[in-house]
Amino acid sequence: MCKKNYTLHPLKRLLRYAFPFRKKIFLICILLWTSSIMEISGPIIISYFIDCFFSEIQISSHIIVVLILTFISFQFLSAILRYHQMFLFSTISLSIVKTIRIEIMRTLLKQPLSWFDAQSTGKLISIVVNDTEVIKDLFTHFISSLLKNIALVGSMFIAILILNFKLGCILFFLFPILFYIMRLYQYYSIPIFRKLRTCVANINNFFNEVIQNMSIIQQFQQQKRFREKLYILGYEHFQVRMKNLKLEGFLLRPLLSLLFSLILCIILLFFGLNTSKIMGVGILYTFINYLGRLSEPLIELAAQQSILQQSIASGERIFYLLDCPIQRYGNDHRKILQGKVEVKNLTFSYHKNPILNQISFSIPEKSFLALVGKTGSGKTTLANLIMGHYPIQEGHILIDNRSIKTLSKYSMRNSIAMVQQEPCFMAKTIYDNIVLGRNISEKKVWSILSSLDLISFINSFPKGIFSKLDEYGNRLSMGQKQLLSFVRVLVSEPSILILDEATANIDADIEQKINYILYKIKNTTTLIVIAHRLSTILNADQILVLHHGKIIEKGTHQSLLRSKGKYYQMYYIQKYDKNFSYTY
Ligand SMILES: Nc1ncnc2c1ncn2[C@@H]1O[C@H](COP(=O)(O)OP(=O)(O)O)[C@@H](O)[C@H]1O
Ligand SMILES: [Mg+2]
Structure with a gap:
């Protein structure tokens, strides 16, 4: 729905979310007008008593009782x-916020990974949490109070017009002046609200940065510097907030009070002290009472201008996110059965920074390809392209002779899997982290664990497979993470398995286990192994050496050693770890 409306003003687009609730909103308007009429009937009833008192008219006790009962029941x-x-309005605004949050989540889940590279996590969280809260306030506070105050001011205006036409006219001419005061307030307050919003976003971002990098901050004793920065950000926020309060306190309330006092003075001067002859004292009382009641709704509305301004800004950010182009997949839902991969003249850049340059190679089905090269040579990028995580810019990738661009999400995700360099875990049990909500039975998990000889590894956790992990799997060693990540991937029996530096940072015992896993799946799965540790890839059918985004050597372990190129250098550096000049 939002994709079509991107040219609309954010406020109009936000209001469209209320369209499905139009019947309820109509009912709310009826309730508001009815309750306002009941509420403003109070001063009219009192004015009747006052008029009778001044005119020395006797009211029967019967009428008094009826009027008092009417007054009480109306207020009630x-x-x-x-x-x-x-209650109805809160239900509507919560439903709208729920819809917007679901849309944001749906869009986020469909973004290509390249999109996340350019985003700040703090800002994204701020959009999902804070901006949607602002939208909730727009509906719960601003629009609700706008409708409420229109009903209240409108019914007061009509009542005065009916009671005394002249006074009604005075009230009518008051509106443009009130409108001008509110515009004046808006003129000065908008820049303050913008600044306020930036301050809040900066604080959010700062906290996100601090929490994510806590280990570095503590290790390098940066606490003081970050505390000072937070103090500066907090003080900036405080100052802007104070400016806003001063503006509200000095401009809005005094101006409105002054205006209403002036009007009263004018009425008293104009009609002289003998007001009771021109209009009833009761009516004058009603007018003064209404004038007093008028200032609160106006102050409320003016003060809530901030919500309006903030929600326009929040709406802009939300719609920017909702309008981002989502990851597109093809329509070919057929499963990838063979796992044959062909890469032809593949060239890729991140934001015009060239990474891969005219890469071509092919991997026959169920064979083992290894990718080696120094850090930053483009290995992970190549793996991500084969995974379909980034759109192809130039060249082709064919999987089972089908272009990767034509493959559906279903066929890619079910057949191509990757054990990442830094696997992620959730604060759930090991079992939940392996199954990840897929339709995989516990029996299947145990059979994979048994075939990979990992049952004793799993049972080494306090509650076995049902041991609970903490957030991000923080307390797992890198080796444990890698093994669990393997199991998670292999339970779905992929046709193509990519390992990205899965053997980096692990001890010999885990490396042995991983080598055993590779040995077990070697002839049943196409393997693409990016390896830092060359001992893992000695049995590869083909080894590619990547250097500055180009393939500079290709062959088996033995043939590459014989050619005495970069691979040869790398291998001997690792083997003897010294006495070798390893220059790139
Ligand atoms: N998401 C990204 N956005 C921009 N540049 C990136 C991104 N990921 C990697 N790079 C850059 O691309 C180059 C290759 O990175 P990568 O493929 O991770 O190399 P490798 O896995 O061989 O170490 C590096 O210079 C890296 O800085
Ligand atoms: Mg890498």
Whole structure:
């Protein structure tokens, strides 16, 4: 729905979310007008008593009782109706925020990984949490109070017009002045609200950065520097907030009070002290009472301008996110059965920074390809392209003779899997982290664990496969993470398995286990292994050496050693770890 509306003003687009609730909103308006009429009937009833008192008219006790009962029941009913309209409005605004959050989540889940590279996590969280909260306030506070105050001011205006036409006219001419005061307030307050919003986003971002990098901050004793930075950000926020409060306190309230006092003075001067002859004292009382009631809704509305401004800014950010082009997949749903991979003249850049340059190679089905090369040579990028995580810019990748661009998400995700350099875990049990919500039975998990000889590894956790991990698997060693990551991937029996530096940072015992796993799956799965540790890839059918985004050597372990090129250098550096000049 949002994709079509990207040219609309954010506020209009936000209001469209209320369209499905139009019947309820109509009902709310009826409730509001009814309750406002009941509420403003109070001063009219009192004015009747005052008029009777001044005119020395005797009111029968019967009428007094009826009027008092009407007064009380009107106020009571008005309160009940207001409660119902508030309840209905809150339900609508919560539903709207729920819809927006679901849309944001859906869009985020469909973004290509390249999109996340350019985003700050703090800002994204701020959009999902804070901006949607602002939208909730737009509906719960601003629009609800706008409708409420229109009903209240409107019914007061109509009542005055009916009671005394002249006074009604004075009230009518008051509106442009009130409008001007509100515009004036808006003029000065908008820049403050923008600044306020930036301050909040900066604080969010800062906290996100600090929490994510806590280990570095503590290790390098940077606490003082970060504390000072937070103090500066907090002080900036405080100052902007104070400016806003001063503006509200000095501009809005005094101006409105001054205006209403002036009007009263004018009425008294104009009609002289003998007001009771021109209009009833009761009516004058009603007018003064309404004038007093008028300032609060106006101050409320003006003060809530901030919500309006903030929600326009939040709407812009939310719609920017919702309008981002999502990852597109093809329509070919057929499973990848063979696992044959062909890469032809593949060239790829990150933001115009060239990474891969005219790469071509092919991997026959169920064979073992190894990718080696120094850090930054483009190995992970190549793996991500074969995974379909980034769109192809130039060249082709064919899987089972089908272009990767034509493959559906279903066929790719079910057949091509990757054990990442830094696997992620959730704060759930090991079992949940392996299955990841897929339709995989516990029996299947155990059979994979048994075939990979990992049952004793799993049972070494306190509650076995049902041991709970903490967030991000923080307390797991790198080796444990890699092994669990293997199991997670292999339970779905992929046709193509990519290992990205899965053997880096692990001890000999885990390396042995991983080598055993590779040995077990070697002839049943196409393997693409990016290896830092060359001992893992000695049995590869083909080894590619990547250097500055180009393939500079290709062959088996033995043939590459014989050619005495870069691979030869790398191998002997690792073997003897010294006495070798290893220059790139
Ligand atoms: N998401 C990204 N955005 C921009 N540049 C990136 C991104 N990922 C990697 N790079 C850059 O691309 C180059 C290759 O990175 P990568 O494929 O991770 O290399 P390798 O896995 O061989 O170490 C590096 O210079 C790296 O800085
Ligand atoms: Mg890498």
